[in-house]
Amino acid sequence: xxxxxxxxxxxxxxxxxxxxxxxxxxxxxxxxxxxxxxxxxxxxxxxxxxxxxxxxxxxxxxxxxxxxxxxxxxxxxxxxxxxxxxxxxxxxxxxxxxxxxxxxxxxxxxxxxxxxxxxxxxxxxxxxxxxxxxxxxxxxxxxxxxxxxxxxxxxxxxxxxxxxxxxxxxxxxxxxxxxxxxxxxxxxxxxxxxxxxxxxxxxxxxxxxxxxxxxxxxxxxxxxxxxxxxxxxxxxxxxxxxxxxxxxxxxxxxxxxxxxxxxxxxxxxxxxxxxx
Amino acid sequence: xxxxxxxxxxxxxxxxxxxxxxxxxxxxxxxxxxxxxxxxxxxxxxxxxxxxxxxxxxxxxxxxxxxxxxxxxxxxxxxxxxxxxxxxxxxxxxxxxxxxxxxxxxxxxxxxxxxxxxxxxxxxxxxxxxxxxxxxxxxxxxxxxxxxxxxxxxxxxxxxxxxxxxxxxxxxxxxxxxxxxxxxxxxxxxxxxxxxxxxxxxxxxxxxxxxxxxxxxxxxxxxxxxxxxxxxxxxxxxxxxxxxxxxxxxxxxxxxxxxxxxxxxxxxxxxxxxxxxxxxxxxxxxxxxxxxxxxxxxxxxxxxxxxxxxxxxxxxx
Numbered sequence: 125x126x127x128x129x130x131x132x133x134x135x136x137x138x139x140x141x142x143x144x145x146x147x148x149x150x151x152x153x154x155x156x157x158x159x160x161x162x163x164x165x166x167x168x169x170x171x172x173x174x175x176x177x178x179x180x181x182x183x184x185x186x187x188x189x190x191x192x193x194x195x196x197x198x199x200x201x202x203x204x205x206x207x208x209x210x211x212x213x214x215x216x217x218x219x220x221x222x223x224x225x226x227x228x229x230x231x232x233x234x235x236x237x238x239x240x241x242x243x244x245x246x247x248x249x250x251x252x253x254x255x256x257x258x259x260x261x262x263x264x265x266x267x268x269x270x271x272x273x274x275x276x277x278x279x280x281x282x283x284x285x286x287x288x289x290x291x292x293x294x295x296x297x298x299x300x301x302x303x304x305x306x307x308x309x310x311x312x313x314x315x316x317x318x319x320x321x322x323x324x325x326x327x328x329x330x331x332x333x334x335x336x337x338x339x340x341x342x343x344x345x346x347x348x349x350x351x352x353x354x355x356x357x358x359x360x361x362x363x364x365x366x367x368x369x370x371x372x373x374x375x376x377x378x379x380x381x382x383x384x385x386x387x388x389x390x391x392x393x394x395x396x397x398x399x400x
Numbered sequence: 401x402x403x404x405x406x407x408x409x410x411x412x413x414x415x416x417x418x419x420x421x422x423x424x425x426x427x428x429x430x431x432x433x434x435x436x437x438x439x440x441x442x443x444x445x446x447x448x449x450x451x452x453x454x455x456x457x458x459x460x461x462x463x464x465x466x467x468x469x470x471x472x473x474x475x476x477x478x479x480x481x482x483x484x485x486x487x488x489x490x491x492x493x494x495x496x497x498x499x500x501x502x503x504x505x506x507x508x509x510x511x512x513x514x515x516x517x518x519x520x521x522x523x524x525x526x527x528x529x530x531x532x533x534x535x536x537x538x539x540x541x542x543x544x545x546x547x548x549x550x551x552x553x554x555x556x557x558x559x560x561x562x563x564x565x566x567x568x569x570x571x572x573x574x575x576x577x578x579x580x581x582x583x584x585x586x587x588x589x590x591x592x593x594x595x596x597x598x599x600x601x602x603x604x605x606x607x608x609x610x611x612x613x614x615x616x617x618x619x620x621x622x623x624x625x626x627x628x629x630x631x632x633x634x635x636x637x638x639x640x641x642x643x644x645x646x647x648x649x650x651x652x653x654x655x656x657x658x659x660x661x662x663x664x665x666x667x668x669x670x671x672x673x674x675x676x677x678x679x680x681x682x683x684x685x686x687x688x689x690x691x692x693x694x695x696x697x698x699x700x701x702x703x704x705x706x707x708x709x710x711x712x713x714x715x716x717x
Contacts, residue, residue, distance in 0.1 A: 135514065135517065135519070136519070138514055139514055139515070139519075139525055142511050142514065142529065143525060143528050143529065145588070146528060146529050146530075146531050146532055146588075146592065147528055147531055149532070149535075149540070149543045149544070149547065149588070150531060150535060150543070152543065152546075152547060152554060153539070153543045153546075156546065164552060165552060169552070169554065169557065211437050211438040211441060212438065214434040214435065214437070214438065215434065215435045215437075215438035215439070217434055218431045218432075218434035218435040219435070222430065222431035222434070223431075224428075224431040224432065227431075230435070230439065233442065233446075233447070234442075235701075237442065237446050238645060239645045239648070239649060239694065239697040239698070239701070240446065240450060240649070240694065241648070241649035241651060241670045241673075241690065241693065242649075242651060243649075243651045243670045243673055243674045243677075243690075244453060244670070244673060244687075244690035244693070244694070245446070245449050245450070245453070246674075246677075247453070247456070247463075247466075247677055247683055247686070247687070248448070248449035248450075248452035248453055248456075249445065249449050251452075251466060251467075252444075252445075252448075252449065267445065268445055270441065271441050271442060271444075271445030271446055272445075272446075274438060274441060274442060275442065278438060303430050303434070304434075307434075328534075328536070331536065332536040332537055332538065334537070334538055334651075334652045335651060335652065349538075350536065350538045353538050353539065353542055354538050354541070354542070354652075354656055356542060357541065357542055357545050357656050358545075364546065367542070367546075368542075368543075368546070371538075371539045371542050371543065372539075374536060374538070374539055375535050375536055375539040378534050378535060378536050379531055379534045379535060381534075382530060382533070382534030383527050383530065383531075383534065386527060386530055390530075390596050390597070390600070
């Protein structure tokens with residue numbers, strides 16, 4: 125009995141340590157944002173957030189630049205979400221339900237794209253975008269981000285559609301339903317959780333994306349938050365509290381949405397990965 | 401049994417004469433209509449650019465005049481493999497990837513085993529653990545840089561307090577400590593993913609087998625090896641491959657924390673390729689460096705599939 129207790133205590137302590145390690149950096153971001161200068165540079169730094177400095181968040185947004193960055197990120201993320209899920213649903217359906225020439229090759233290509241670094245693709249895409257006048261535009265970023273997240277979206281949705289019994293579709297088809305109607309009326313409602321998961325994945329893929337944004341956007345007003353925040357690193361002009369406040373506002377939606385959709389995102393990610 | 405066969409079938413059934421017979425959409429072209437938009441997208445934004453990069457790797461091309469390429473055959477490859485700096489980059493990449501795989505899968509397994517037993521608040525714990533994975537890479541790089549700040553960073557203050565302080569405190573400027581710091585940050589971001597995936601794999605471990613082994617007097621370690629490990633082995637293998645591929649392509653975290661420095665201490669292939677392209681403006685050798693990374697990824701994927709197949713055969717026997 126005593127041994128059991130010790131084991132339990134050790135386990136609880138270990139779990140608390142893990143949770144502390146997991147959460148501390150973001151907690152520290154918040155503490156830094158809410159510290160006074162005196163606290164920051166004191167010999168003994170402040171370890172708990174000072175709610176009295178909450179105004180830093182309001183100032184960070186009111187000051188102008190940060191709000192614009194976050195808005196640009198939102199536009200890019202929503203565009204990417206709509207486009208990649210919109211293209212990924214029919215692709216996933218085709219991969220799940222039809223057999224056709226080139227299916228094996230297509231699946232292989234989808235998996236292969238998972239190993240292409242953005243930094244490698246940025247040069248030819250820059251040339252392509254220049255030719256089609258897509259540089260320095262949010263549309264260009266929506267297109268390229270959608271292309272990069274589309275394979276994983278399609279693979280996850282294929283896995284979800286695989287899980288729907290074909291009999292459900294056959295009944296609808298026997299009643300004369302066209303393939304597209306069958307997809308929208310029968311399949312899509314049934315895989316709604318997976319669609320939501322891929323929407324979250326696509327949204328935050330674009331929300332977090334940096335390499336293309338920093339290379340393709342020249343106008344400061346069109347910068348998304350990832351670029352704006354990255355520019356803070358190594359720059360000395362902006363108070364660290366403002367920097368951390370903006371970064372926290374950038375991080376919070378990502379963490380909140382992942383926690384809400386966690387169950388579906390994780391099962392989707394593993395399903396997509398296992399298929400690989 | 402495919403839908404293709406099914407859509408042809410109605411011709412012979414009594415439905416064939418009805419108003420809505422097999423439409424042109426139900427023909428053999430149907431799948432292509434579904435996949436064409438997405439396939440076109442991937443062709444334009446992934447396949448064609450990749451082909452261009454392959455071509456570039458055989459040319460001398462500068463960023464200043466990118467439309468003018470001079471075919472040089474294998475020169476770029478010759479040059480990079482003859483360059484001791486590139487061999488150092490390969491070594492750093494190797495160390496970084498192996499450490500990421502071992503660190504992320506190892507810590508993920510420990511955390512998964514910790515969270516696998518039922519206790520009050522387990523749901524909350526499982527949710528909180530995923531926070532690092534959900535945080536944007538840019539924000540992670542920023543907070544890591546601030547925490548590692550030489551003067552005011554909390555990490556240095558802590559290390560000083562326990563008497564382990566790095567002289568001068570500039571961890572990210574130290575050729576010795578920069579790579580471990582970048583690695584720790586990377587693994588911090590990855591372990592939630594590996595632990596959640598392993599946690600779901602652990603659900604498949606038959607509890608009665610575990611109990612039987614314990615009753616038979618097997619120790620914890622022996623039980624783990626005989627029961628748990630056998631069940632999660634494929635998942636561990638899959639995660640190892642995933643971590644390898646992801647680590648080979650990881651850019652922004654390393655770039656924003658150290659730019660590959662100091663003196664190349666954190667320069668992986670992708671960092672090297674980016675600075676070749678945008679600092680040295682050598683698109684040809686940048687492409688060649690990128691191809692080396694792609695080929696390594698391909699070898700790892702193919703190799704892992706062969707191993708998985710061999711293991712499967714073994715198990716069937």
